[in-house]
Amino acid sequence: MTPTRRRRLLLVLGILCGVGIAGALALNAFRRNVTFFFDPSQVAQGQVAPGQDFRLGGMVQEGSLRRAPGSLEVSFVVTDFAHQVPVRYDKVLPDLFREGAGVVAHGHLDGSGTFVADDVLAKHDEKYMPPEVARSLKRRHGESRTAPAAPQPAPLPSGAGS
Amino acid sequence: MLPELGHFVLILALLLALLQAFFGLAGPALGRERWTGAVSAALAGQAVMVGTAVACLVHAFVTDDFSVLYVAENSNSALPLFYRVTALWGAHEGSLLLWILLLALWSVAVALRSGSLPASFAARVLGVLGLVSFGFLLFTLATSNPFARLEPAAPDGRDLNPILQDPGLAVHPPILYTGYVGFAVAFAFACAAMLEGRLDQAWARWTRPWTSWAWAFLTCGIALGSFWAYYELGWGGFWFWDPVENASFMPWLVGTALVHSLAVTDKRGLFKSWTLLLAILAFSLSMVGTFLVRSGVLVSVHSFAADPSRGMFILAFLIIMIGGALTLYAWRAPLLRSSAGFELGARESFLLFNNVLLVTAAATVFAGTLAPLIADALNLGTLSVGPPYFNPTFLLSMLPLVGLLALGIHANWKRGRLRDKQRLLLVTALVAALLAAGVAFGVYSGPHVLTPVAMTLGFWIALASLVDPLDRWRRGLSLPRAVLGMTIAHLGLAMAVIALTTVQSFTVERDVALAPGESARVGGYELRFEGVRHVEGPNYDAIAGSFALTHHGQPVRTMQPQKRQFWVQHQVTSETAITMDHGNNLLLALGDDLGAGRWSVRVQVRPLVTLVWLAALVMAIGAFIAASDRRYRVTAAALAPGTVLPERVRG
Numbered sequence: 018m019t020p021t022r023r024r025r026l027l028l029v030l031g032i033l034c035g036v037g038i039a040g041a042l043a044l045n046a047f048r049r050n051v052t053f054f055f056d057p058s059q060v061a062q063g064q065v066a067p068g069q070d071f072r073l074g075g076m077v078q079e080g081s082l083r084r085a086p087g088s089l090e091v092s093f094v095v096t097d098f099a100h101q102v103p104v105r106y107d108k109v110l111p112d113l114f115r116e117g118a119g120v121v122a123h124g125h126l127d128g129s130g131t132f133v134a135d136d137v138l139a140k141h142d143e144k145y146m147p148p149e150v151a152r153s154l155k156r157r158h159g160e161s162r163t164a165p166a167a168p169q170p171a172p173l174p175s176g177a178g179s
Numbered sequence: 180m181l182p183e184l185g186h187f188v189l190i191l192a193l194l195l196a197l198l199q200a201f202f203g204l205a206g207p208a209l210g211r212e213r214w215t216g217a218v219s220a221a222l223a224g225q226a227v228m229v230g231t232a233v234a235c236l237v238h239a240f241v242t243d244d245f246s247v248l249y250v251a252e253n254s255n256s257a258l259p260l261f262y263r264v265t266a267l268w269g270a271h272e273g274s275l276l277l278w279i280l281l282l283a284l285w286s287v288a289v290a291l292r293s294g295s296l297p298a299s300f301a302a303r304v305l306g307v308l309g310l311v312s313f314g315f316l317l318f319t320l321a322t323s324n325p326f327a328r329l330e331p332a333a334p335d336g337r338d339l340n341p342i343l344q345d346p347g348l349a350v351h352p353p354i355l356y357t358g359y360v361g362f363a364v365a366f367a368f369a370c371a372a373m374l375e376g377r378l379d380q381a382w383a384r385w386t387r388p389w390t391s392w393a394w395a396f397l398t399c400g401i402a403l404g405s406f407w408a409y410y411e412l413g414w415g416g417f418w419f420w421d422p423v424e425n426a427s428f429m430p431w432l433v434g435t436a437l438v439h440s441l442a443v444t445d446k447r448g449l450f451k452s453w454t455l456l457l458a459i460l461a462f463s464l465s466m467v468g469t470f471l472v473r474s475g476v477l478v479s480v481h482s483f484a485a486d487p488s489r490g491m492f493i494l495a496f497l498i499i500m501i502g503g504a505l506t507l508y509a510w511r512a513p514l515l516r517s518s519a520g521f522e523l524g525a526r527e528s529f530l531l532f533n534n535v536l537l538v539t540a541a542a543t544v545f546a547g548t549l550a551p552l553i554a555d556a557l558n559l560g561t562l563s564v565g566p567p568y569f570n571p572t573f574l575l576s577m578l579p580l581v582g583l584l585a586l587g588i589h590a591n592w593k594r595g596r597l598r599d600k601q602r603l604l605l606v607t608a609l610v611a612a613l614l615a616a617g618v619a620f621g622v623y624s625g626p627h628v629l630t631p632v633a634m635t636l637g638f639w640i641a642l643a644s645l646v647d648p649l650d651r652w653r654r655g656l657s658l659p660r661a662v663l664g665m666t667i668a669h670l671g672l673a674m675a676v677i678a679l680t681t682v683q684s685f686t687v688e689r690d691v692a693l694a695p696g697e698s699a700r701v702g703g704y705e706l707r708f709e710g711v712r713h714v715e716g717p718n719y720d721a722i723a724g725s726f727a728l729t730h731h732g733q734p735v736r737t738m739q740p741q742k743r744q745f746w747v748q749h750q751v752t753s754e755t756a757i758t759m760d761h762g763n764n765l766l767l768a769l770g771d772d773l774g775a776g777r778w779s780v781r782v783q784v785r786p787l788v789t790l791v792w793l794a795a796l797v798m799a800i801g802a803f804i805a806a807s808d809r810r811y812r813v814t815a816a817a818l819a820p821g822t823v824l825p826e827r828v829r830g
């Protein structure tokens with residue numbers, strides 16, 4: 018092996034190592050940092066452990082929005098018309114948030130089964146719902162008629178992080 | 180009648196683009212000089228037709244022709260004239276038309292500057308561009324005709340999406356698209372070189388300025404988009420790792436790699452096949468970006484289209500274009516030979532690392548953006564990938580990249596003699612560390628672990644990039660524009676690193692509830708709420724809050740964020756109030772009436788965030804200056820047809 022060849026080999030090996038390490042670290046970051054989406058029925062079935070971060074999606078139940086006057090603390094109920102999850106939030110609600118509309122919230126369950134949201138997303142426009150919610154509702158709707166249903170295709174993701 | 184004319188000329192443009200592709204590719208291949216000569220005529224015709232079509236659509240918008248579906252969906256008689264024009268690219272069909280127009284303009288620019296290129300090569304470049312134009316025109320006509328009529332005509336339009344009613348929208352998409360489409364030129368040069376069977380240093384020299392221009396436009400476009408999202412989307416923040424942002428960022432990363440790899444091909448005749456691959460990749464990612472944004476596959480803040488047939492068409496088009504280019508690559512690239520070698524510490528090595536790291540970064544962004552789609556297809560559940568994934572993985576390739584830049588900028592071509600520069604490296608690194616410590620601990624307080632490290636790297640790049648120009652100046656040597664541009668672009672990167680580190684480390688954000696007369700303290704600022712009042716705009720009603728801002732007792736200014744309700748779509752948008760003070764950007768967004776006279780308010784204090792966008796502008800200016808260097812023009816003239824070129828590849 019000529020010196021040039023050996024150097025080139027070392028260079029290629031070095032790059033491969035670097036890319037390999039980067040890939041492994043990225044995969045690790047990925048495994049720990051993706052957030053899954055669940056709807057109220059999945060939460061009711063106990064698919065999520067308390068304290069685990071996830072995205073909860075559904076409709077804001079009509080008449081469920083409660084707020085102590087003058088306080089940022091707000092509570093509402095997210096429903097998929099089969100099950101309900103109470104949600105607590107203490108930040109500014111997005112412009113498109115309202116009762117009867119779709120919503121996706123990021124946060125975790127506390128010990129009592131209340132969803133403590135650290136972010137409420139409503140990045141859709143007036144006309145349409147968050148796609149996860151639309152799919153989840155469609156699925157629930159279908160399930161009620163054709164139960165017991167085969168494993169359902171997962172709803173479409175929204176890639177928008179926030 | 181005008182919309183029909185628009186539709187008709189668009190069909191003519193499609194046919195002319197096909198002719199352009201045919202003459203450009205078949206002419207040189209079959210040695211028909213007449214055909215080769217007809218390419219520019221076909222291109223000129225295509226450009227005029229596309230321009231006419233755009234004019235027809237603008238006319239429909241300006242005259243409120245609501246019998247045109249696209250106008251009815253995206254305009255309204257109450258919409259101000261300015262937004263009636265920019266509404267042209269407010270949705271899918273018009274954006275595509277804009278894309279096609281820009282592609283035609285880039286092609287015309289190439290044709291005008293091609294006088295010094297060998298005739299057959301120039302024809303092939305224009306031929307490939309014609310093929311791309313043809314694909315996009317076919318897509319528009321087949322799936323998204325902007326001139327489709329609405330029968331009967333709507334009495335009034337549905338209005339432009341309120342979040343798009345902003346001066347930022349007027350400039351962001353055209354500039355971003357100019358960058359996207361600009362990579363088509365690099366792509367066409369790569370394909371033409373492979374068809375021609377010649378890929379020498381002259382080729383790289385012709386391609387470089389075009390690539391730099393495209394890259395500079397893309398940089399400006401991304402920065403403008405980030406700026407627009409910051410002040411218009413109302414939830415404060417300048418980068419969300421949103422799929423649409425990622426879609427523009429991936430071609431930028433690969434484009435950056437391409438700009439650097441082209442430098443090696445130009446100066447040393449190395450990395451040839453890699454450069455070709457990057458040119459193909461950069462434009463492919465631009466097209467994938469269109470696919471991601473426009474097919475509705477990935478839903479995000481900016482996506483408005485959700486039509487699967489369009490997605491399928493783009494997918495097929497992507498497979499044909501990218502697959503075709505890669506096949507050509509597989510066939511031709513093995514013919515390329517580079518004989519020259521280089522040492523480990525030479526500039527070539529550093530540029531190689533630069534490329535590997537940039538492409539790795541692009542790959543991690545790609546993986547994160549597409550993971551939700553793949554997980555969905557494989558039934559692994561619905562997941563979302565956000566900043567917790569993107570931030571660390573991106574840093575992982577960016578920190579070594581900026582570190583190696585500060586080293587590599589001192590390296591010579593071919594020979595690794597960094598040891599000679601040891602003292603210089605140590606001194607600049609030390610000064611940078613001192614500066615960083617001063618800023619991190621002196622001006623701001625409570626830094627994270629990475630803050631001083633990243634900041635040191637930022638200052639180090641700045642100092643290191645100045646060494647060579649200062650040395651030249653001291654020795655009375657001239658400073659070529661290529662070097663000046665590179666220095667400015669690297670200074671821009673240094674600014675970006677410092678600014679991003681500061682913003683990420685020292686941003687303060689709080690949501691507060693205030694009644695009139697109450698005040699809140701956020702990050703050294705005091706905010707006193709003075710109440711709300713009703714305001715009426717040209718096509719909306721608004722509630723405006725009034726806040727008096729003071730810094731350590733000194734009044735700064737009164738800020739008035741609004742909450743607007745638009746009449747036509749009844750959509751509510753937050754109009755944030757933003758002010759600059761001592762390098763900090765303060766952003767106020769008015770929330771809701773909480774009852775008991777209180778309102779919720781979001782307050783953000785972001786230090787140096789303006790510098791992030793300025794840094795992008797500086798990088799773009801650097802690229803523009805570098806692209807205007809004389810060496811790219813002189814050499815093209817020197818290599819007149821007939822010149823025997825070195826390293827000519829067997830065809």
